[in-house]
Amino acid sequence: MDGIHVALAPEVIMTLWGVPITNTLITSWVIIAVLGVIAFIMTRRIRLIPGKFQTVLEWIFEYIYDYIAETLESKTLATKFFPFLTTIFLFIFTANLLEFTPGIGSIGFFHVSEGVNEFFPLLRSVNTDLNVTLALAIISFVVIEITGFTVIGAWKYIGKFINFHSGFIGFAVGLVELIGELARLISLSFRLFGNIIAGEVLIIVATYFAPYLGPVPLMMFELFIGFLQAAIFALLTLFFIKLAITEAH
Numbered sequence: 001m002d003g004i005h006v007a008l009a010p011e012v013i014m015t016l017w018g019v020p021i022t023n024t025l026i027t028s029w030v031i032i033a034v035l036g037v038i039a040f041i042m043t044r045r046i047r048l049i050p051g052k053f054q055t056v057l058e059w060i061f062e063y064i065y066d067y068i069a070e071t072l073e074s075k076t077l078a079t080k081f082f083p084f085l086t087t088i089f090l091f092i093f094t095a096n097l098l099e100f101t102p103g104i105g106s107i108g109f110f111h112v113s114e115g116v117n118e119f120f121p122l123l124r125s126v127n128t129d130l131n132v133t134l135a136l137a138i139i140s141f142v143v144i145e146i147t148g149f150t151v152i153g154a155w156k157y158i159g160k161f162i163n164f165h166s167g168f169i170g171f172a173v174g175l176v177e178l179i180g181e182l183a184r185l186i187s188l189s190f191r192l193f194g195n196i197i198a199g200e201v202l203i204i205v206a207t208y209f210a211p212y213l214g215p216v217p218l219m220m221f222e223l224f225i226g227f228l229q230a231a232i233f234a235l236l237t238l239f240f241i242k243l244a245i246t247e248a249h
Contacts, residue, residue, distance in 0.1 A: 030098070
């Protein structure tokens, strides 16, 4: 009987002009296509007098928009960041949802490497690839920093981290803030990656030892965790934007 095999690194399916195409990259294209199709269908069915389903969706989006506006204390900023934050949430949640779709991780091909016949899945859960979660964290980080520069001004924003006017204590506090700012890249990426890869490994182990009853409750729990992690990533990005546009006191 074969043992449990867990691969942390994504498998390279092919190379295109020297660029490796991994199974997580292919899955991310599938997610973008799915979200694009859903957006097209939803926008085609928008009515001036909404039905029940459209009313519920409008209420959800209105609640999210109002929450962003209340957090940032600006409807102008809320209008700018609402599409960005909801896109992050929808991408991460859809990726976590597709993790349990039939074919993800099970459809692929065998590849002989060093005399060992290895199975390479064609599609793999996106957030089990640290490159993906790190890319999402970098995007959020860049948006946060640019927002801080543009909203409160470059000198005031830099003054949060480099402060020579308040003595040694002020300089030390600014240095700690700078380290904390850079640490967000690690915290955002590893939090999402760690939770999703841990859930996937847990389901693999449960499937190996109890293939008929074990995975079902764990999958239901992981669906909730997938939603929670998507919400946490979007909310942390929102809160970091709020911190970025708040002047130092």
